[in-house]
Structures are given as C-alpha cells and as structure tokens.
Amino acid sequence: MEMARAELSTGLAALDMDAPVLIQAVPDADEGYEILTTNENITIRGGKRGVLYGAYALMMRLAAGFSPETPWTEPACPLRMLNHWDNMDGSIERGYAGGSFFFRDHHLKYDEQRILQYGRLLASVGINVVSINNVNVHSPAGLLITQTYLPELKQVADLLRPFGIRLLVAVDYALPVTYGLGTADPVSPQVQEWWKRQVSLVYQYIPDLCGFLVKADSEFRPGPHMYQRNHAEGAQPLARALKPHGGVLLWRCFVYNCKQDWRDAKTDRPMAPYEIYTPLEGQFDDNVILQIKNGPYDFQVREPVSPLFFAMPTTNKAIELQLTQEYTGQQIDLFYMPPQWQEIQKTLGENMPKYISAVSNLGDDPNWTGHDLAQANLFAYGLFAWHRNVDPAVCAQWWTRLTFGPDASCNQTIVSMLLSSREIYESYNTPLGLCWMVNPNNHYGPSPEGYEYSGWGTYLRANRDAIGVDRTTSGTGFILQYPEKLAAQYNRVETCPEQLLLFFHRLRYNYRLPSGKTLVQHVYDSHFSGAEQAKALLCAWQMLKGKIPQETYTNVEERLMRQVSNACEWRDVINTYFFRYSGIPDEHGRVIYP
Ligand code: GCW
DSSP states (O other): OHHHHHHHHHHHHHTTOOOOEEEEEOTTOSSOEEEEEOSSOEEEEEOTTHHHHHHHHHHHHHHHTOOOOEEEEOOSOSOEEEEOOBOTTSOBTTOOSOSOSSEETTEEOOOHHHHHHHHHHHHTTTOOEEEOSOSSOOTTGGGGGSTTTHHHHHHHHHHHGGGTOEEEEEEOTTHHIIIIISOOOTTOHHHHHHHHHHHHHHHHHOTTOOEEEEOOSSTTOOOGGGGTOOHHHHHHHHHHHHGGGTOEEEEEOOOOOTTOOTTOOSOOGGGHHHHHHGGGTTOSOTTEEEEEESSSSSSOSSOOOOGGGGSOTTSEEEEEEEOSOTTTTTTTSOOOOHHHHHHHHHHHGGGSOSEEEEEOOOOSSTTSSSSGGGHHHHHHHHHHHHHSOOOHHHHHHHHHHHHHOSOHHHHHHHHHHHHHHHHHHHHHSSGGGOOOOBOTTTOOSBOTTTTTTSSSSOOOOOOSSEESOOOSTTTTOGGGGSOHHHHHHHHSTTTSOGGGHHHHOOEETTOBOTTSOBHHHHHHHHHHHHHHHHHHHHHHHHTTTTTSOHHHHHHHHHHHHHHHHHHHHHHHHHHHHHHHHHOOOOTTOOOOOO
16 A cells, blocks of 8 residues: 555656545455546555556546546456566577576676666556576576575565565475485385475575476476386476465476477477376365466477467466567567567467466666567566456557657557567468478577477477478378367368468478469568568568657667668568479569579
8 A cells, every 4th residue: 555655656746647536445355456436536546566557557547637536456367477588697588688687697797776666567458476596597596595595585575565466486306316315206105305495495485485486398398208207297296286375387388308409309399288188187285386388499589379278277377478579570570569468368268378478588788678569568478367358458548648648640650560570570471370481599680490400399290392381180280289170170271360371381392372372472472562661660660760769769760770681681582482393483573582
C-alpha cells in the first residue's frame, strides 16, 4: 500500500498531473485490482500487490489519455517471469543491449538506481518473478546459492521485493560435486541431504525466493542422465528441498542430442523433448514446473508450437518465449513479437500453460534494449502474461502513445511498422518454416548450410530436386506427437499452413503452392519483396525526422539501415542457394547470382 502510494505520487509528479486518488485494500485479494471513478476522485481497489499494479495502470491510462476506469482484473498466469542469461563476468549470453546490469567482475555489482528503475519497469507491466543469472551456469555462478554469494544476492532480492518481484536462481545441477560429494546422483541420500541443507541456507537469506531454474542434460550441461536417472528422478531432490519453503523448481525441457551424426536421418531433433518427457507424466512432484520453449526446435523465426504443451495433462508447465532477438534480428532488425504469441495462444487454446517465462532483452545500454523499438516487446510481454488474449495492435498503440506522446500520424507510422515487422523479417529470412539458415554461433545473417554437417540436429537435406525434412507419418513421424486434428492438418501438404510447409514437409522445388506459384518462385518473390519492405520501413521512419526525440530517431535509423543491408544479404544468399540447387530461374528475370 505504501509502495503504491509512493509510486503514484512520484509518477504523477513526473507526469505533471494532479489527480485525487484513494487506495483501498481488498481483503483476501492478491494481484487483482480495479479502478473506479466518481466526480470527486479516483479509487484504486486491489489486493496486496494489486494496488501497486493498479497504481501503474492508472498512471499509464492517464498518460495515454484514456479514461482511468478499469473493471476488476486478475492475471491469467500466477508466475510471470523474466529470465536473464547474464554471466557473472558482466557479459550476457545472446544479449544485444550491452552488458549485465547485475553482475561485474564475478560479483553482484550494480548501480542501485538502475535496479530500482528495473523493478519499476517490470512491475509496471506486471512481471513478478526474475531469474538474473544464465541457465548455462558458468563458474562461479553456481556459488550464488552458497554462503559465498548469498549476502550479495539477498541485497538484490531486497531491492526488488517492494515491486512485488521475487527471485529465481538458475542452479548448476552438479554443484554437489563441486562441494566434494563426488557425485550429483539424485538418488544418493548424501546428495539429497546436501540440497536440503543448501536450500535451507538460501531461504535464511531470501525467505520469499520463488525457487530454482535448471537446465540439465542440455547442450553439455550436467544432469541426471549422467547417472542413468530420468528427469523426474533428477528433479526430485531439488523439488523436495524447496517444497517446505514454498519454492518451485522450473525444469527446462530443452533437451536433445547435440552431438548427432548428420548422416543419421532417423533421429529428428524436434521430437526429443516429447520423447523424453511424456513417459514421465505423473512422476514429477507438484512443485515442479516443466519450462518448455514455444517451439520444438529453438526460438526459430517460424516454428509450430511444441507438441509437449498438449501432452502430460497432470504436469505443471510453463511456456518459454524469447524476447532477446537471437534468431529474430538481434535488436538490429525490427521484430515485434505479439503476433507470434497471439498465434501460439490461438493454437494452444486451453492447453496454454498457466505459467509463463521469457528470456530478457535487457542490458545496460542507456535505452535498456539496444533498439529503442524493441522495448515494445517487453511491454507487450507483460500485458500478454497478464491478460493472455491481447491484441498486438492494441499493445502497439498503447506503447507508442506512452513512449512518443499523442501525435496521431507519428503513432500510426510506428504502430504499422511494428505490426508489419515480423512478416517482413520472415519474408527475407528462412523461407516457409525451414529454420536454421543462420550463421553458426552468432546466429545473425544468412548461411544456408552453416549447420548442415554439424552435430546440432538441424538439417535441411537439400539436393537438386527437393529440400526439407519429411516429418509426416511417412517420414520421421514427428507429426504424430500432435493431437489428431492438428496432426491431420499438418500431415497433408494441402492443408498445412503455408508458413510451416518446409517445417513439416520435404518438397520439390517445382511443387505448386496453393497460391499457384512454385516453391522456388515463392522463395524468390518473398525475398525480393522482403528486402524492398525493409527499405520501406527505413523510409517510413525517415518521414518521422523532427517528430521524434533526436537520440531515438538516430538510434532507430542507424539500426534500420543495418536491417536493409542484412535483408539484401539474406535475399541474395537465399535466392542464390535455391537457384544453384534447383537450376530454376526467376520467372521475372531479376538478379540472382549463378
Ligand atoms: O538457442 C540456444 C542458444 C543458447 C542458449 C540455449 C538455451 C542459454 O543459442 O545460447 O543457452 O538456447 O536456451 O539453453
């Protein structure tokens, strides 16, 4: 209540507004709130944390020029998380907005004001849990849950608590080994005892810790498979140690063989999580939440939803999204994500998990996200996590108005840039859901066969006739992991959504799409048009010169210029690649490099 009052008074003063606001506690409520108005005053009624959310909502509504009146609202997801991939040396894995604002020189070293601003930034859009260290727990981050770093970690928890934000810690599964036990085998009584003691210690420092996040047996991280134990057995000692303290265990399902032989055409990487986890249905403790990436591969530009969301009905699940633009333009190219989330929500319907998490796009750049317009993704994520069914256009309008003020024509331009950005990016990137045509390691820019002969399980298998992996019932059978109706839709090339055609099917270059175009002509057309549209984004922005604060204008213009050259590079490389394999020229005779 005091926090809500304090935030309101500083916020309204900053907005140069003076509104008579009453705050009323609603007993037994927690995060929900409503805003009521009479002629004399505005009342925020809400639960313990709800009044704070109500205070931010009110300020946003006033700042955007909307009526403050808001009917009772409660979050659709109780855990609305942000996962940072920050390393303790200050770097950020897949970070595109500078370095960490939590860590430096292997310590929690930060500007306290920035952490407070961060707390406000997150709370204002309803995010209530953060994990600040990388899921790849590089040394010495494992020690964050030990005496060595707990006093430092506690300070961060204390700073964020008033904003209704709790900490999660990404932990190293092999930590008991580091502590001299010689094993991290989950069935070992010493290991179980060790986790109990360790967790008790953590809760002495941070009594409201949300819990732990674990990446196990994934991309060279240690895990229970090292001891021939399955993941339900593996999760147990940590879950049971956390349980008496009210903690949860977020257990990531990003598990697959990353040392596959490319000659092996039977193993199909996207099938792995379903194969590994579904036999374990009913075996996870009730405070374990399986954290599943939105797609079965890995945050590609276009993927179907992970089939695991439809399975394991009695197991807790969280969906993991990626705000940091690893494969979606690295905060150089514009990519507004809510249309993607809306599609996921539509496809999953009631199978949408109750818990939600997203990999952070924040860093220590002065504008937080590197690309100024990438802030819209964080804003929209908060709204999406709270309401689930949010209209991408409404989020874009809100954000634009709050960020750039009331100028309608300027807002219209920015909103339409945001709303078209994903389609544009996709049209010059990897075609038709094929995935993985990126430069290896840094994942920016085209390299069609960059991963073709590697162990990562990400193959296109192009030859002179056809491209793609057949995942239908007559191919790898991946499609059978989906519920019947969806499986039937994906299985037939005629009914498969066009954007996913090459995710599910292996097709000949001269295959005729429902549009009447051949596959290869579609690739050419979409790449030529995508590069043109990227140029159009730049032109649209340039029309705003003088209407936007100079710093933001320059920041975005410079990035859009880089986007244009990236788009041209993608266009030429992908078109050339398809031309060289297929030998089929562009019907319109445009330039393709032979
Ligand atoms: O997409 C991959 C990234 C890794 C990341 C991994 C994961 C944190 O390239 O950098 O590691 O996903 O999600 O664990």
